[in-house]
Amino acid sequence: MSEVKECDLPGIGKKFTLELNSNDKLVVVIHSSGEREVFKFIEDGEEPVSVTKLTDEEAHQIGAILAGTYFQPVLEEEQKLELKNVTMEWIKITPDSNLANKKIEEVDIRKMTGVSITTIIRGETVIPNPRSSETLQPQDTIIIIGNNEQIKNFISTFEIKHRLEK
Amino acid sequence: MIVNESVLSLGISLLALFMAGFLATRINQSLTAVFIIVGMILQNFFPVTIITEFIATLGIIFMLFVFGLEFSFTNVFNNQKKIFYSGCYDFLFNFPVGLFIGWLIGYDLIQSLTLAGILYVTSSVIVAKSIIDLKRSANPETEYVLNILLFEDMFIAAFLAFIVGIANYGYFDTRAAFFVMLKTAAFFAFYITASITSKKFIDKIVGINHTELFVILILSIIVLSAGAASQIGLSEAIGAFLAGLLLSETRQKQKILETIKPFQQFSTAIFFVTFGMAIDYKHAGNMLPMGVLLFLISSFSKVYCGYFIGEKYRLSKKAGLRLGFSLIPRGEFSIILAGTIAMNHTMPYSLKSLTGIYVLLSAVVGSILVNKSDWIIKRIVEKEGQGVQ
Numbered sequence: 084m085s086e087v088k089e090c091d092l093p094g095i096g097k098k099f100t101l102e103l104n105s106n107d108k109l110v111v112v113i114h115s116s117g118e119r120e121v122f123k124f125i126e127d128g129e130e131p132v133s134v135t136k137l138t139d140e141e142a143h144q145i146g147a148i149l150a151g152t153y154f155q156p157v158l159e160e161e162q163k164l165e166l167k168n169v170t171m172e173w174i175k176i177t178p179d180s181n182l183a184n185k186k187i188e189e190v191d192i193r194k195m196t197g198v199s200i201t202t203i204i205r206g207e208t209v210i211p212n213p214r215s216s217e218t219l220q221p222q223d224t225i226i227i228i229g230n231n232e233q234i235k236n237f238i239s240t241f242e243i244k245h246r247l248e249k
Numbered sequence: 250m251i252v253n254e255s256v257l258s259l260g261i262s263l264l265a266l267f268m269a270g271f272l273a274t275r276i277n278q279s280l281t282a283v284f285i286i287v288g289m290i291l292q293n294f295f296p297v298t299i300i301t302e303f304i305a306t307l308g309i310i311f312m313l314f315v316f317g318l319e320f321s322f323t324n325v326f327n328n329q330k331k332i333f334y335s336g337c338y339d340f341l342f343n344f345p346v347g348l349f350i351g352w353l354i355g356y357d358l359i360q361s362l363t364l365a366g367i368l369y370v371t372s373s374v375i376v377a378k379s380i381i382d383l384k385r386s387a388n389p390e391t392e393y394v395l396n397i398l399l400f401e402d403m404f405i406a407a408f409l410a411f412i413v414g415i416a417n418y419g420y421f422d423t424r425a426a427f428f429v430m431l432k433t434a435a436f437f438a439f440y441i442t443a444s445i446t447s448k449k450f451i452d453k454i455v456g457i458n459h460t461e462l463f464v465i466l467i468l469s470i471i472v473l474s475a476g477a478a479s480q481i482g483l484s485e486a487i488g489a490f491l492a493g494l495l496l497s498e499t500r501q502k503q504k505i506l507e508t509i510k511p512f513q514q515f516s517t518a519i520f521f522v523t524f525g526m527a528i529d530y531k532h533a534g535n536m537l538p539m540g541v542l543l544f545l546i547s548s549f550s551k552v553y554c555g556y557f558i559g560e561k562y563r564l565s566k567k568a569g570l571r572l573g574f575s576l577i578p579r580g581e582f583s584i585i586l587a588g589t590i591a592m593n594h595t596m597p598y599s600l601k602s603l604t605g606i607y608v609l610l611s612a613v614v615g616s617i618l619v620n621k622s623d624w625i626i627k628r629i630v631e632k633e634g635q636g637v638q
Binding site: 090091092093094095096098100110112114120122124129130131223 | 399
């Protein structure tokens with residue numbers, strides 16, 4: 084994340100400066116009247132190369148579009164859980180799954196794929212940190228954690244088809 | 250009799266103001282300058298009456314009230330260091346200019362101080378408008394321009410209180426200065442204490458819902474405060490300014506502003522016309538060169554000051570010069586200063602006429618200079634570049 088510089092413009096409003104990765108600068112001026120102005124500066128240029136005026140309402144719309152709440156790209160949900168390359172996945176155990184009715188120690192998930200099961204969701208009950216003696220039942224949802232490689236490995240090893248969107 | 254004539258002349262003045270103002274907005278000129286010119290023309294048709302003078306006084310009062318109302322202490326506290334330093338540079342560069350010239354042309358100390366204030370204070374109205382029109386609000390120099398304006402406005406409010414106090418006192422010596430300063434400080438302290446300690450109480454009083462009574466209540470606060478200031482020998486304007494400050498922290502601020510704005514716009518326009526009517530331009534032939542000289546010197550000192558501040562804060566040469574050019578236009582505050590101080594007309598240069606000519610030049614030519622500053626600065630920077638080669 085780049086740093087946002089804030090600055091008061093007495094009598095006009097507030098100025099926010101954002102240095103972009105591309106070395107360009109975006110400056111947003113919020114007028115006390117509610118009007119917004121967005122300026123683009125290229126590299127070290129001192130005069131803006133473009134100015135866009137927005138009403139309060141337009142600014143809200145644009146803001147929502149930029150924040151991704153107006154239209155949600157598919158990537159978003161997966162990325163939310165990505166903490167330094169660690170991913171969590173929700174996996175539904177189907178009756179025909181390789182894992183159904185097996186004890187965790189039996190299939191030896193951690194050793195084979197590197198993935199850990201952090202939680203089992205069985206109907207209304209939630210089993211956090213399940214023991215290795217726990218049996219995975221059909222209709223269970225398991226939450227697994229691991230890096231991208233390990234998750235992929237897990238999915239291919241056990242031929243998982245039901246990754247949940249949540 | 251005087252009332253009947255006044256009504257007709259007021260109507261004519263307003264129509265003239267409208268037509269001139271309409272043309273002015275077409276060519277993007279400052280209304281202040283145009284209103285003064287209208288006044289200069291109208292003086293040939295009817296005299297200033299006691300009634301127009303009274304409305305003009307209300308104009309100053311309302312203008313200062315609105316100015317106090319829109320003043321934000323939070324802004325000052327958040328940026329006090331920046332405001333203080335750039336404001337002080339601006340003051341040190343530009344205030345002594347008028348003091349020195351005043352002394353040269355034979356003004357006494359009170360008049361020289363007034364002239365110093367007139368030449369020093371930039372027009373917030375013209376400059377803020379040009380920043381928005383020229384889309385400069387994101388430029389690096391703009392925050393310095395606005396901080397300087399804030400400092401100047403604060404200074405001139407206190408200065409106005411002081412100089413009117415001194416002028417009412419009649420003469421200037423250490424005792425008078427001390428006495429007036431004490432009075433001014435006490436008056437300021439009273440309002441600031443009131444705004445801090447009785448915030449809830451004030452909020453409750455102005456929270457009245459009845460529209461008609463609300464207008465009357467707010468007007469009474471403004472005019473009473475102005476009258477009280479005048480009673481103890483300070484300027485009415487400063488009383489109104491402090492009333493504005495007092496109400497600026499209330500929840501009703503926006504409503505007060507909307508209510509008072511029409512009164513302010515009307516009476517301030519009349520104030521500028523009345524000022525224009527008092528400019529004796531037929532006998533001002535010898536004053537024109539003086540006005541031009543004042544304009545050139547004070548513009549140069551502003552530009553140089555901007556350049557200096559730019560160097561100090563590591564802005565580029567272009568940005569520094571643009572900062573200086575932005576500060577050239579003078580306007581409403583210079584007129585208020587000249588208009589409030591009762592002047593001795595036996596002086597070689599009547600301060601009112603001189604200020605009128607000066608502000609006209611500065612507002613009109615100054616605005617053009619600000620608009621064309623990029624072009625001018627490019628020339629200056631290119632020339633220097635060639636000089637180095």
